[in-house]
Amino acid sequence: MTQTQTSPDRGRAALGPALELIHTGAAPTRSALTGALGVTRTTVGAITAELEALRLITVDARPVGAGRGRPSHRLEIDPQGPVVLAAQLHTDGFTLALAGLGGRLGQPLDLPLARLPRDTDPRVVLRTIADEAMRLLAASPRRCVGAGLAAPTPVTEPERLAVISACLGWPTGTPIGELWEEALRDAGLLLPPGVAPAVANDANLAALAEHRHGAGRGARNLLYVTAGHEGVGGALVVDGRLHTGSTGLALEIGQLTVDPDGLQCRCGRRGCLDVEAGPPALLTAYGLPANAPLAEVDAILAAARAGDRAARAAVDHVAVRLGHGIAAVVDILNPDRVVLGPFHSALLAGAPELLPETVAGRAHWGRFGCVPLRAAELAAPELAGAAELAWAPVLADPQLAATG
Incomplete structure (x- = not known):
């Protein structure tokens, strides 16, 4: 036998x-x-x-x-074992860190927009990030066996094209994956044979990191909802793996209509989740311009927690619309947990009963289909997700670490 x-x-x-x-x-x-x-x-x-x-x-x-x-x-x-390079590109700069296994993210290095070239050409921007990354790696005695980039744009699979990158000033269809590889290669990064630098959408990567190391641990079907400077994003993890659809563009939930008579969206419609449930929506609901400094968002949230009626009304307004959007996605996906990114976690803290009740009241199955809403736990989920992306080849074949 x-x-x-x-x-x-x-x-x-x-x-x-x-x-x-x-x-x-x-x-x-x-x-x-x-x-x-x-x-x-x-x-x-x-x-x-x-x-x-x-x-x-x-x-x-x-x-x-x-x-x-x-x-x-x-x-x-192993605390002295290999690391990977994790990078996150923002609309206002970029962040770098070295990451070991186990979700161990080193001290992040935040570099503001001033460190990026005025030329928004993606090749120039990515080379600037690669050069800073090589300086970070040079200061570490540990081997680098991978590199991952979290980008504020949907990224197609397998072509790795940036589909909507207007916030970066890049043309639609920018080959971000190819340019990221080129930038790191030209900067001098040597990875194990068969391991290539990787890139993916930042919301997808945040979901992956929260599932493995944060508030999503143990969930079988995890829905992650987050908001950035512009728009609302979503991601789904099924049985430990990201669900990205046939071409990498799944769970772009920002275009869900949650208020047909609501705010004008860039897509031409009104009341999309993008404009009704992000930081600018809270500013607008409070009576401030949508482009007011983001510090005002924190001030409104703090005022709501302190009992300010106008601030609480603004928080409730946005929380209801967020609840409508989550309910629509829950009806389709039936996840067993919903994890909220930092801004939406603050909304949940400000409306701890209203937001869950809105989801339950709007969802088709009501409380029978209700799922727990959890605040994200990781301090830098997108960056941690970039590290997860970079570790993927070694997790699939640990012997690659021998050639790093």
Whole structure:
């Protein structure tokens, strides 16, 4: 009889799944990893030994108590192991960080718009980011085995084209993936053979990071809703994987109509979620210009929490429209959890009963189909998501780390 559970091939095939379980915190000990993989202790011993040899994890030599049964060895991410480069491009600058496994994001380096060239040519902008990234990498003794970029634009798959990048001043169809690779290559970044710099939409990446390391952990179908300087974005994680649709453009929820008589949207219609449930909408509801400084948004939210009636009315106005939009998406996707980005988390804190009640009252199944709303937990989910994107090849094939 073939012993598939302990064969070398089975152990090698399980390297990636094992590393992902440790990376997400789902297998903190060898006994937990044994149960999660459904293999023998001998096989898990071989797997963890190989991951340790690759400098990806450490195995505590002293077993720790695991309740009933024999003690087990604790598994940790190697603090001196390889890192990836995580980058996030904003409309007003960019942020860089080095990230280890386990969602361990190094100190982010925020570089304002002044550090970007006045020329908005995407090739020039991305090369500027790449040059700053190489300076960050040069200061670290750890090997770099990947690079990911979170971009404020939908990105098609597999072509990796920026579809709507007007906020960056770039033409529609900019080959952002190709230009990102070119910029890092010309700046001198060397990655393991077969590993290419990656790029994806920032909301999608934030959802992935929250699912693996934040408020979305344990959810099977996670809906993530967020708002940036311009517009409202959404993303869906199904069984641990991003659902991006046939060409990478799924869950662009900003064009949902939540108030037919509402504000004029850039798309030509009225009352889209983009203009009814983002920071500018709160400014407008409070009686300020939509382009007022974003610091005013924080001031309105703080005033609402302090009991200011006008501020509370503005928060409620936007929360209701956000609730209508979430209810529409919940009806279609039936997620088991909704995680809200920073601005919408603040709305939830300001309207802790109104927002959930609006979702339940508007959703087709009412409270039977109601899902919990949770505030995002990560300080920089888009940047953490860029790191997840960069780690993807190594999580699929940990032996790539040996050639970094």
